[in-house]
Amino acid sequence: MFNYLPPLNEHNLPYPDxxxxxxxxxxxxxxxxxxxxxxxxxxRKKERLYEVSWWNLAFANVSIFIAVIFGSIEAGLAEPYAASVSTLNAHTILGWTLPAILSVITGWRYVLRLQNKPKLPVAYMGANVVLFALVTVQAYLGTLLAWVYGLHTVPVVDAIKGGLS
Incomplete structure (x- = not known):
């Protein structure tokens, strides 16, 4: 079965980057x-921006599932070393939680869009703040994995293959 899988490259991935x-x-x-x-x-009472917001949220909702699929594949191939494991675990848990949260908020936004009210409720704006904060935390964790721990970078992959634990 494994003969049909592509070989892993210097980034420990079956595709270039x-x-x-x-x-x-x-x-x-x-x-x-x-x-x-x-x-x-x-x-600012610029109601047309609600439409811009809706479409960005809708496309983000679709795209996050694609990101999670590739993130799961790449996390599974990362072979993390001891220092990076807790950050990778936190990033993975939040990464699987965010699509659900984003889907709920997008669904809520869709219902509000159908109601065609001139202003969004304060509760929804609060949910926006929470979503913004969660995405920021998730981006920070991803930044740590790439730039501090160097997962899927050639030097780290070589070090792990050479025996780094």
Missing amino acids: PIHPIVIHFVIAMVYFAVLCDFIAYF
Whole structure:
């Protein structure tokens, strides 16, 4: 069975570079922009920005599932060393939780969009703040994994293959 799988490269991946960071940066940008548009629309009475926010949230909701799939594949192939395990575990747990949270908020936003009210409820704006904070924490954890612990970088992969634990 394993004969049919592609060989792993110098990044310990079956494809040239990690895909998860590429996809997840779109999600981060779309969530941040959706929250920003909601707040500008809420405080400045620019109702057209609610539509911009909705579409960014909808596309972020679809994209986050693609990011989680590639993130799971890449985390499984990472062979983390002891110092990075707790950060990778926290990133994984929040990474599996965020799609559910984003889906609930997107569904809520869809219902509010159908109601066509001139202003979003304060509770929804609070949920936006929580979503923004969770995405920020998740981005920080991902940054640690890439830039501090160097998962899927050639020197770290070589060190692990050489016996680093």
